[in-house]
Structures are given as C-alpha cells and as structure tokens.
Amino acid sequence: MKVVELAEKFGLEIFSGNVGLQKEISGGYVSDLLSDVMGFALENQVWITLQTHQNVIAIASLKDLAAVIIVKGLQPDPETVKHSEEEGIPLLGTDMETFEIAGKIYKEFEI
Amino acid sequence: MAEILEFHIKGGDFNLAGKASSKIKKKLIQLGVETSTIKRIVVATYEAELNVVAHAREGKLTAIFEPDSIRIIIADSGPGIEDIDLAMEAGFSTATKKVREMGFGAGMGLPNIRKNTDELEIESKVGVGTRLEMIIYY
Numbered sequence: 001m002k003v004v005e006l007a008e009k010f011g012l013e014i015f016s017g018n019v020g021l022q023k024e025i026s027g028g029y030v031s032d033l034l035s036d037v038m039g040f041a042l043e044n045q046v047w048i049t050l051q052t053h054q055n056v057i058a059i060a061s062l063k064d065l066a067a068v069i070i071v072k073g074l075q076p077d078p079e080t081v082k083h084s085e086e087e088g089i090p091l092l093g094t095d096m097e098t099f100e101i102a103g104k105i106y107k108e109f110e111i
Numbered sequence: 112m113a114e115i116l117e118f119h120i121k122g123g124d125f126n127l128a129g130k131a132s133s134k135i136k137k138k139l140i141q142l143g144v145e146t147s148t149i150k151r152i153v154v155a156t157y158e159a160e161l162n163v164v165a166h167a168r169e170g171k172l173t174a175i176f177e178p179d180s181i182r183i184i185i186a187d188s189g190p191g192i193e194d195i196d197l198a199m200e201a202g203f204s205t206a207t208k209k210v211r212e213m214g215f216g217a218g219m220g221l222p223n224i225r226k227n228t229d230e231l232e233i234e235s236k237v238g239v240g241t242r243l244e245m246i247i248y249y
C-alpha cells in the first residue's frame with residue numbers, strides 16, 4: 001500500500017511532503033519516545049505519534065520512514081511542515097487517537 | 112587517505128539536532144557503504160549528537176572515513192557523566208522536563224549506541240565534559 005492510498009483510505013490530512021506520497025509502506029511503528037523510534041523503527045514504516053516538533057522529521061528521514069501520522073487532531077509546528085517538505089517525508093494527520101488509527105493500519109498489514 | 116568531516120554541535124539547539132548525522136549519512140551513501148551498515152552508523156551518530164544537544168553546552172563531532180570503517184569522535188564541554196555504567200543502563204536519564212516532553216529522555220540513547228557500534232569508548236569528567244569514540248566496520 002502506498003502512502004497516498006493509506007491517506008485516502010483513512011481520510012488522513014496531508015500537511016506536507018507530497019513528493020513522498022508514492023512510497024510503498026511496509027508497516028507501522030507506534031511510539032512517542034524518539035530514541036525508541038531511532039533504535040527500533042524499520043525502513044518504510046509509517047510512524048504514528050503525538051509529537052509535533054521538527055525532530056520527528058529529522059528522525060523519520062534518518063530512518064527512511066515512509067511517513068509520519070500525527071494523532072488526535074494535533075497540528076504540526078510550522079518548522080515541522082517546512083522540514084517535511086525539504087526532506088520529502090509526508091506529514092499526515094488524523095483526529096483519531098493512536099489506538100484507533102494504529103488498529104486500522106495494523107489490519108491492513110496483518111497477513 | 113582518510114577523509115574527515117567535522118561538525119559543531121550547540122547544546123540546547125534542538126532545531127539543528129540531527130544535521131551532522133544527516134550529512135554523514137549522505138556521505139556514506141555516496142561512498143557506497145552497505146545500507147544495513149549505514150543504518151547502524153546513523154543510529155549511533157544521531158544518539159551521540161542528540162546527547163550533546165540535550166545534556167551538554169557544546170561539542171564537536173569528527174567523522175573519520177577509513178577504507179574499512181568509520182570512526183566518530185564526539186567531544187563536548189558540559190556537565191559530564193558521574194557514573195558511566197549507570198548511564199549506559201536502559202532507562203537511566205537525567206533529562207529535564209522540557210526535554211522529556213519532546214519525547215527525548217527515555218534513557219535509550221547510550222544503549223542504542225552500544226548496540227549499533229563495534230567499538231565504543233566513553234570518557235567523562237564531571238563538570239568538564241564527555242568524549243565518545245566509536246568505530247563501526249563496513
């Protein structure tokens with residue numbers, strides 16, 4: 001499933017980083033602890049988090065993640081949006097809570 | 112001849128955190144280093160860079176690209192680490208509230224560094240600073 005297909009399927013808002021929308025997703029990772037993501041997230045996963053600052057994009061880019069989803073209707077900082085454009089990492093948003101969106105995405109990737 | 116990249120890291124400046132790691136990653140891709148090796152280097156470099164930002168005043172990161180390995184030295188002036196063995200334990204952190212609210216301060220950085228490096232040396236003097244030297248073989 002591509003990032004753009006995921007966004008469409010679950011009605012995710014696309015804040016920025018459109019150039020990365022065609023990337024193929026391998027699965028997801030849920031964490032609000034940045035060193036946890038740094039240590040354990042895998043390439044091409046979507047990262048679901050409530051963190052909104054720009055270090056999120058720095059990490060997503062360093063880890064080659066497919067996209068970042070910000071939960072609970074939280075708005076990304078302006079620098080986060082800017083950084084997402086620069087790095088080509090799609091920054092998505094949802095009003096859903098982590099449990100709900102993670103559950104929906106999990107179903108997509110369950111074998 | 113080994114190529115060398117140097118970066119200045121400013122304590123407290125979370126906006127620029129990760130810049131040095133990003134440049135080192137680009138260089139490694141250019142050099143054609145294997146992807147799985149690049150991933151290990153990136154994790155270790157980022158965590159070390161971030162520790163200077165989160166805990167120290169300022170630091171210098173030196174990356175030495177050898178034919179078969181990368182050697183990275185991160186030296187900072189800052190509070191230093193009182194008990195290195197304790198700091199290496201997963202979950203140990205002295206991060207401030209502000210740093211924790213950003214999602215840092217899980218006490219996972221140093222364990223991540225240990226896990227992703229082939230050689231790691233840490234020296235620290237309380238009230239003076241900390242120096243990490245790590246080697247990752249390609």
Ligand SMILES: Nc1ncnc2c1ncn2[C@@H]1O[C@H](COP(=O)(O)OP(=O)(O)OP(=O)(O)O)[C@@H](O)[C@H]1O
Nearest residue numbers: 035162166191198204205215216217218219220221
């Ligand atoms: N460069 C440094 N200068 C001073 N203290 C440090 C430095 N690096 C690490 N420490 C100390 O070691 C502790 C553990 O570091 P570690 O990187 O494992 O966790 P953290 O930085 O607190 O949290 P995380 O890395 O998960 O965001 C820190 O909380 C701090 O007390």
Ligand SMILES: [Mg+2]
Nearest residue numbers: 161162220221
């Ligand atoms: Mg750390």
